[in-house]
Amino acid sequence: MTVPGLMLQRLTLWYGAQPLFEDLSLVVPGGQFVxxxxxxxxxxxxxxxxxAGLLMPKSGSVQASDGRPLAGRIAxxxxxxxxxxxxxxxxxxxxxxxxxxxxxxxxRAMDLLDRVGLAGRAAALPAELSGGMRQRAALARTLYEDRxxxxxxxxxxxxxxITRARVxxxxxxxxxxRTALLITHDPLEACRISHHLIVLSGHPARLGVPIAVPGxxxxxxxxxxxxxxxGELMRLLTAGDDE
Amino acid sequence: MRHAGAALRxxxxxxxxxxxxxxxxxxxxxxxxxxxxxxxxxxxxxxxRTILFWSTLTTLSEIVLGLLLGxxxxxxxxxxxxxxxxxxxWLMPLLLISQAIPVFALAPLLVLWFGFxxxxxxxxxxxxxxxxxxxxxxxGLRRTDIGWLELARTMDASPWAILRHVRLMAALPAFGAGLxxxxxxxxxxxxxxxxxxxxxxLGYVMMNANARxxxxxxxAALFVLSVVAIILWVIVDRLLKRxxxxxxxxxxxx
Numbered sequence: 045m046t047v048p049g050l051m052l053q054r055l056t057l058w059y060g061a062q063p064l065f066e067d068l069s070l071v072v073p074g075g076q077f078v079x080x081x082x083x084x085x086x087x088x089x090x091x092x093x094x095x096a097g098l099l100m101p102k103s104g105s106v107q108a109s110d111g112r113p114l115a116g117r118i119a120x121x122x123x124x125x126x127x128x129x130x131x132x133x134x135x136x137x138x139x140x141x142x143x144x145x146x147x148x149x150x151x152r153a154m155d156l157l158d159r160v161g162l163a164g165r166a167a168a169l170p171a172e173l174s175g176g177m178r179q180r181a182a183l184a185r186t187l188y189e190d191r192x193x194x195x196x197x198x199x200x201x202x203x204x205x206i207t208r209a210r211v212x213x214x215x216x217x218x219x220x221x222r223t224a225l226l227i228t229h230d231p232l233e234a235c236r237i238s239h240h241l242i243v244l245s246g247h248p249a250r251l252g253v254p255i256a257v258p259g260x261x262x263x264x265x266x267x268x269x270x271x272x273x274x275g276e277l278m279r280l281l282t283a284g285d286d287e
Numbered sequence: 288m289r290h291a292g293a294a295l296r297x298x299x300x301x302x303x304x305x306x307x308x309x310x311x312x313x314x315x316x317x318x319x320x321x322x323x324x325x326x327x328x329x330x331x332x333x334x335x336r337t338i339l340f341w342s343t344l345t346t347l348s349e350i351v352l353g354l355l356l357g358x359x360x361x362x363x364x365x366x367x368x369x370x371x372x373x374x375x376x377w378l379m380p381l382l383l384i385s386q387a388i389p390v391f392a393l394a395p396l397l398v399l400w401f402g403f404x405x406x407x408x409x410x411x412x413x414x415x416x417x418x419x420x421x422x423x424x425x426x427g428l429r430r431t432d433i434g435w436l437e438l439a440r441t442m443d444a445s446p447w448a449i450l451r452h453v454r455l456m457a458a459l460p461a462f463g464a465g466l467x468x469x470x471x472x473x474x475x476x477x478x479x480x481x482x483x484x485x486x487x488x489l490g491y492v493m494m495n496a497n498a499r500x501x502x503x504x505x506x507a508a509l510f511v512l513s514v515v516a517i518i519l520w521v522i523v524d525r526l527l528k529r530x531x532x533x534x535x536x537x538x539x540x541x
Contacts, residue, residue: 096441097440098437098440118441119441120441122434122438123434124434126432126435126438128435128456129534129535130533139442142452143439143442143448143449144443144448145448169533171535189442
């Protein structure tokens with residue numbers, strides 16, 4: 045089965061009387077991991093919400109590269125873990141089944157929990173977990189959806205550096221082969237786990253030229269290719285900042 | 288030790304109050320038809336135990352029935368309001384009017400319409416009870432975390448599934464707060480109804496005793512009523528704590 049790519053075409057979104065972006069097009073090739081960076085308030089989250097079908101653009105379209113409808117093929121992971129406090133961990137992982145009135149698949153949920161290292165905490169309530177555990181549970185919930193396209197909005201930004209590094213590696217491994225678009229503030233995170241980096245900047249916002257990161261993800265933080273790309277990225281981000 | 292302390296505290300409070308009460312009756316030499324001493328009230332509790340028992344049963348039934356019906360009505364109304372914007376615009380003013388008219392003013396009418404029996408008291412209790420539940424639950428239903436709603440939408444949840452599995456669950460703590468208030472005010476409706484016109488119940492006993500200047504019987508009935516009210520509240524509180532085991536109680540020391 046080939047994984048469809050994600051095509052955002054000629055999107056225009058206004059925020060009040062201001063255009064947030066106009067005529068913006070972005071393609072995430074099938075099976076690729078693309079990281080989107082840029083200053084706060086530039087419209088990254090809005091772009092991701094349009095891709096997820098949560099926000100209607102003024103004009104433009106979101107399509108899959110195979111031409112089939114996107115409905116039911118996108119999983120979304122937000123800034124917060126968004127675990128439901130009244131469900132235990134495994135109940136949260138299988139939330140999608142419950143909401144779609146499908147039969148839940150506890151075996152698969154347990155397998156995913158095992159892969160994110162939470163097999164022993166399946167019956168725990170989210171309140172009993174640490175921040176890193178909660179984010180891993182949210183990752184398992186995203187994977188349980190088993191969608192070819194995964195959208196992530198700074199999912200690891202609230203974690204401390206060490207925990208973040210571990211969860212990034214986990215995410216890169218578990219999302220391999222899927223089409224992924226990740227929003228992040230963290231150049232190191234972008235360089236470690238994505239195939240391509242794209243910078244969104246300016247008012248109205250424009251996309252920069254995609255930067256390819258050499259080597260296989262997740263890359264070690266001292267990988268020479270990673271460090272070079274990170275330097276290049278930092279220069280771009282600081283130079284392009286006209287605020 | 289902590290358990291012993293928790294059990295001891297209400298007893299100390301009770302005896303402290305009794306002592307103050309007793310001292311007041313002695314010190315100011317209040318005639319017993321104005322303020323009977325604790326001993327007189329205790330005697331009334333014993334001598335009137337049969338009528339007090341049956342009256343308590345009547346009043347308790349009215350309160351519990353009112354609480355059940357009021358909760359169902361209140362929760363149902365909140366769901367209706369959140370489900371339909373149009374309905375909300377029509378119903379909200381009616382709800383406010385229903386609360387602007389004091390139940391005291393409605394009591395004689397309700398007795399006229401629903402009779403001297405239990406139904407007029409239950410209706411009165413429902414009128415007092417449903418509003419705190421509707422207000423709190425409706426508020427909770429409207430304040431669902433946007434992130435949760437968006438997540439549910441990306442999981443292709445139907446509006447019904449979102450209401451059932453996300454909004455409703457997220458609003459349960461608010462509903463619990465409303466129910467606690469309702470449980471605390473529930474006896475008011477029943478007692479007012481019995482004052483206005485009844486042939487049974489603690490309120491009826493109080494009015495009767497009042498007319499005969501049996502103040503100690505009044506106090507005995509009042510005592511029983513407050514015990515019933517406290518027990519009812521504790522039961523509701525315990526049930527809610529069990530139902531909302533997942534809701535963080537941030538005031539509790541860890």
